[in-house]
Amino acid sequence: MDLSIIILNYNTRQLTLDCLQSVYASTTTYHYEVIVIDNNSSDDSVEHFQHHYPSTHLIANQENVGFSRANNQGMRIAKGRYILLLNSDTIVEPDTFDTMLQFMDSHPEVGASGCKLILPDGSLDKACRRGFPTPSASFYYAFGLSKMFPNNPRFNQYQLGYLSPDESYPIDCLVGAFMLVRREAIDQVGMLDEEFFMYGEDIDWCYRIKQAGWQNYYYAGTFITHYKGASSRRKPFKIIYEFHRAMYLFHRKHYRPKYSILTNGLVYAGILVKFSTSLIKNKMLR
Template identity: 75%
Template sequence: MDVSILVVNYNTCRLTLDCLQSVYASKTQYRYEVIVIDNHSSDGSVEAIRAAYPEIRLIANEDNTGFAKANNQGMEVASGRYILLLNSDTLVQPDTLDTMIQFMDTHPEMGASGCKVILPDGSLDKACKRGFPTPSASFYYAFGWSKRYPDNPKYNQYQLGHLSPDDEYPVDVLVGAFMLVRRETIEQVGGLDETFFMYGEDIDWCYRIKQAGWGIYYYPRTYIVHIKGGSARRRPLKIIYEFHRAMWVFHRKHYKQQYSWITNMAVYAGIAVKFGMAFLKNKLSAPVKPDSDEQSRTEVKA
């Protein structure tokens, strides 16, 4: 098996079926398997997916295990020499699998790669090519310096906005919506850290991959569409909490020992302030259901 495609589903039945249809429409010379991990959906996803694609290996969890753990479940039964993390709210192109596997086959030093990711309006999903969230990179991003000086590398360390999305180059971080990872790399560094229930697990994985000496590459010779409905309206508190908790977990795990206590306290204070601002903004906004990306990852049951 060349590639095992892992799709985590949580109450995104229609989106998941569309995603799977795009996968099976691929024009590829490679052998692939699809593994769907359902996190106890209540929208009839399991029955619908089994009926439409009986050949798929479907793991039906009895509770919502989280995004990281669900993907790890898929990796445990996967047989491909590559593992592809693919969000349920994405659409791959007919050439995506061939283009990305060919790249990895000809670049054995690469532990992981990602393609260009665009939103339904044609704009770039900026999470598809990032730098690590160091204290300075996080500061410039969180407080708007990267937007103020979009062409300055110093202020764009996180989203790499100064680099063209149409060029290819090594990066620090890919997005978990589409990440092609070599099996040997996973055997060396392990799977996703389940401390991250949602958000941050892709950054942590990329950090460990690079620490182990593997390369990570952004390769925009093909693309996928990421159908996430970003909105400034009200979101469940759990989503806001997990987003900011992931920042804290990542810094404590990887950067705490590298920086002084003053810097660490400043980082933690910054996360707290940002969380407070997000919470207040959310309270003053109109309610909205979680977007498709959040539904595929989110909400621990109380």
């Protein structure tokens, strides 16, 4: 088996069905399997997947176990040389799998790779190629300096806005919406850290993969479409909480030992301020 495609579903029945349709419509010479994990959806997702795609390996959880744990369930039964984490709100192109696997097969130094992610309006999903959220990178991003100086590498350490999205290059981290990982890299660094519930696990994984000596690579030779929730919608408290909790977990795990007590205190205070601000802004949305 060449490729194991893992798709997590949680009350996104139609999006997942559309994603699966694009997956099975792919033109590829590689052998692949599709594993869908449902996190106890309440929209009859499981029944629809069983009816429309009976060949898909389906895991139906009895509770919402989060992104990391659910994807790890899929990885434990996956048989592929490569593991692909694929969001349910994505549409792959017919050549996506062939293009990405050919790239990985010809670049054995690459532990994980991702392609270009395009939003429905045609713009780039900036999360598809990022730097690690160091204290300085996070500061420049949070306080808008990256937008003020979009072509300055110092102020754009996180979103890498100074690099062309049409070129390919090694980067720090990819996004879990499309993350193709070599089996050997997983065997070396382990699976996703289940302390992260639904954010930050992709950055943590990329950090560990790079620390182990592998390259993380943004490859612009193909693209997928990524449908994201509208930013104007009010988000559940759980989503806002887990997003900021992931910031805290990542810094505590990877950066706290490297920085002074003062720097760490400022980082944690900044996360708290941002969390509070996000809650206020969210309440103002409809």
